[in-house]
Structure formats: C-alpha cells, structure tokens
Amino acid sequence: xxxxxxxxxxxxxxxxxxxxxxxxxxxxxxxxxxxxxxxxxxxxxxxxxxxxxxxxxxxxxxxxxxxxxxxxxxxxxxxxxxxxxxxxxxxxxxxxxxxxxxxxxxxxxxxxxxxxxxxxxxxxxxxxxxxxxxxxxxxxxxxxxxxxxxxxxxxxxxxxxxxxxxxxxxxxxxxxxxxxxxxxxxxxxxxxxxxxx
Numbered sequence: 272x273x274x275x276x277x278x279x280x281x282x283x284x285x286x287x288x289x290x291x292x293x294x295x296x297x298x299x300x301x302x303x304x305x306x307x308x309x310x311x312x313x314x315x316x317x318x319x320x321x322x323x324x325x326x327x328x329x330x331x332x333x334x335x336x337x338x339x340x341x342x343x344x345x346x347x348x349x350x351x352x353x354x355x356x357x358x359x360x361x362x363x364x365x366x367x368x369x370x371x372x373x374x375x376x377x378x379x380x381x382x383x384x385x386x387x388x389x390x391x392x393x394x395x396x397x398x399x400x401x402x403x404x405x406x407x408x409x410x411x412x413x414x415x416x417x418x419x420x421x422x423x424x425x426x427x428x429x430x431x432x433x434x435x436x437x438x439x440x441x442x443x444x445x446x447x448x449x450x451x452x453x454x455x456x457x458x459x460x461x462x463x464x465x466x467x468x
Contacts (some may be wrong), residue, residue: 357411418463
C-alpha cells in the first residue's frame with residue numbers, strides 16, 4: 272500500500288507528523304477519544320505505516336513525550352549555561368519552565384489516564400529537571416550565593432514544587448511575566464541568596 276499524498280501537510284518526518292497529529296487530536300477530544308485511524312488520517316499516513324511504528328495511541332504519546340523531553344532538557348541546559356551566577360540561572364530556569372508549561376492544561380492534566388510507561392516518561396523528565404535545579408543550588412552554595420545550610424537534594428524538590436505553583440499561577444491569571452517574577456523572588460528568598468540576578 273502506498274502512502275497517501277497530502278500536499279497540504281506540514282513538513283516533517285513521518286514520526287513527527289504522527290506524534291503531532293496524535294497530540295493535537297488528544298487536545299481536542301481527550302485521550303480516550305482518539306483512534307489510530309484518526310491519527311493516520313490526520314497525519315496523512317497509511318494505517319499500515321502507523322501500525323508498523325506504534326502499537327497504539329499510548330505508544331505514540333510515549334514517543335512524543337520522550338522526544339519533547341529530550342529536546343526540552345537540551346534547551347534548558349543551553350539556556351542555564353548563559354547565566355553568570357547561580358541567581359541568574361534560577362531566573363532563567365523559572366522563565367523557561369513557566370514559558371514552556373503555562374499555556375493551559377497539558378499532558379500533566381492527562382497523567383492519570385496515561386499508561387504506566389507514559390507516566391514513567393513524564394517522571395523521568397521531572398527527575399532530569401530536578402537534577403538541573405540541584406546542580407544550580409550546589410554551585411550557588413559553593414560560590415556563596417546561597418545559604419550553606421541548604422541540602423541541595425531536598426531544596427531541589429521544594430523548588431520544583433514552587434515551579435509547578437508558578438505555572439499554575441500563570442495559567443490562572445494569564446500573566447506569565449508576573450508569575451515568573453513572583454516565583455523567581457520566592458525561590459531566591461527561600462535560598463537566602465545574597466546575589467543579584
């Protein structure tokens with residue numbers, strides 16, 4: 272069977288078209304309201320092509336999450352590297368996290384409906400972000416920017432919760448800039464920073 276010709280489809284690899292189609296359909300109809308046939312049609316690929324790559328919609332979601340997570344962590348590391356002090360790295364971290372998650376309910380709101388494998392993929396991303404936070408805190412303690420009495424592992428978990436709260440605030444108010452500023456201030460105060468961002 273040959274691939275359907277769809278001259279109006281967006282550019283990208285077959286995998287990108289499939290994952291984009293699945294995520295768009297899920298955002299419109301919910302996870303339970305999407306079929307493989309709809310994904311194939313929306314992506315402009317034959318069902319045979321779709322099934323040769325993915326067993327079901329959940330497998331597509333796992334692939335999409337994995338790709339997004341890898342790209343996200345790479346971008347976060349690159350951005351954080353531009354900060355000159357630990358406090359400026361915290362500011363960059365908050366801006367990045369809030370900007371990339373404060374756009375209404377996303378995959379996290381679907382977490383309960385996802386398979387254990389998809390939830391594990393989300394959890395791995397959370398752990399990678401937490402490791403970035405822990406590194407920033409450790410560096411800040413070493414340079415004297417942050418309180419030396421802080422346990423970086425424990426603090427990174429608390430800060431991750433503060434980032435989630437900042438994202439919820441941005442979603443609720445529609446003001447990402449204000450939510451980012453408040454979240455950054457709260458985190459730096461919690462770390463007892465003596466630095467200026």
